[in-house]
Amino acid sequence: MSERSTTTHRRHTIIATRSGDVWRARSFRGKTPTSTVCVAAGELDAVDLVRAELDEGSAREVAARGANGFPTSGHFLEAFEIVRCDISQNQLAMLYAHADAPDQTMTATQLAAAAGKPGYEFANLQYGKLARLICEEMDFTPPQRRADGAPIWTFGLAVGADDREELSNTDPEMSGEWRWRLRPEVSQALTQLKDKK
Numbered sequence: 001m002s003e004r005s006t007t008t009h010r011r012h013t014i015i016a017t018r019s020g021d022v023w024r025a026r027s028f029r030g031k032t033p034t035s036t037v038c039v040a041a042g043e044l045d046a047v048d049l050v051r052a053e054l055d056e057g058s059a060r061e062v063a064a065r066g067a068n069g070f071p072t073s074g075h076f077l078e079a080f081e082i083v084r085c086d087i088s089q090n091q092l093a094m095l096y097a098h099a100d101a102p103d104q105t106m107t108a109t110q111l112a113a114a115a116g117k118p119g120y121e122f123a124n125l126q127y128g129k130l131a132r133l134i135c136e137e138m139d140f141t142p143p144q145r146r147a148d149g150a151p152i153w154t155f156g157l158a159v160g161a162d163d164r165e166e167l168s169n170t171d172p173e174m175s176g177e178w179r180w181r182l183r184p185e186v187s188q189a190l191t192q193l194k195d196k197k
Contacts, residue, residue, distance in 0.1 A: 005043055009051045010058075011137065016043050025050045029082045029137075058139060071138045076189035079137040090115035091130040094123060098158070099190045104182040105161045111180070120177075124154075127180075131156040158182050 003018040009027065012034050016025035025046035027035040035057075038049035061075050071079075080087075087095075097114030098106050108120035111127055135141060135156035142155035161179035 003043075005047075007047060009054055010139075012054055014047050014050050016046050018043065022046075027054055030085060032082050034082070061138070069140075070183070071140050071185060073185040073188035073192070075138050076134065076185055077192050079134050080189060080193055083133050083137050086133060087130060088126070090117065090122075091126050094127055095130065095157075095190070098180070098182045099187055101182075103161075104187055105179050107177050107179055109177070127157070128153045131158075154180065157186050 005016045007014050007016075012027040012029055014025055014027045014035075016023050022039050022041060023043045023046040024037050024039050025043075026033055026037045027050050035050050035053045038046050038053065040046040040049055061071070064072055064075075066072075093115045094111045098104060098111060101110070106114070108123040108127070111123035112119055112121075115122065115126070117123075131142075132151075132153040135153060140156060141151050142153065144152040144155040146152055158180035161181040
């Protein structure tokens with residue numbers, strides 16, 4: 001009979017099992033494996049090997065980011081694959097519509113319409129939630145902030161198409177006319193994701 005333990009490290013679940021004289025540990029996000037199988041004589045040693053692998057992978061990804069500290073298309077691809085089960089059909093419809101739009105630019109009203117919803121409020125909420133899900137998976141927080149200091153998560157997927165990186169209470173986003181241009185790293189990741197299907 002084997003023993004089993006479960007622990008967490010950041011967003012990962014590490015499962016360790018004992019079989020005979022050794023422990024095997026591996027990390028997961030949902031059902032997706034996120035590490036190799038690490039083998040050690042003790043449970044804590046096996047779990048520590050997995051933690052070290054996860055930490056090294058995260059450090060490599062952060063080091064690979066560009067001068068602006070923005071994640072690469074490869075990291076976006078990995079994040080999309082890991083959280084795919086948590087993305088709603090409406091969010092996915094907006095994301096792919098954004099990728100297919102002319103110049104990959106859409107207003108919040110147009111994004112909402114792509115999901116079959118009226119009004120920019122739906123897109124602001126749901127696209128922001130999607131961006132936050134992806135960004136948190138990558139340990140990335142966009143530097144753009146609201147007046148109250150909260151991150152503007154949508155900047156994790158897109159930039160202001162009109163050369164503006166700041167929002168204020170008088171900005172067009174509040175009336176649905178803020179124009180978002182999909183970031184090239186996100187576009188590249190979506191193309192790779194489509195090619196894998």
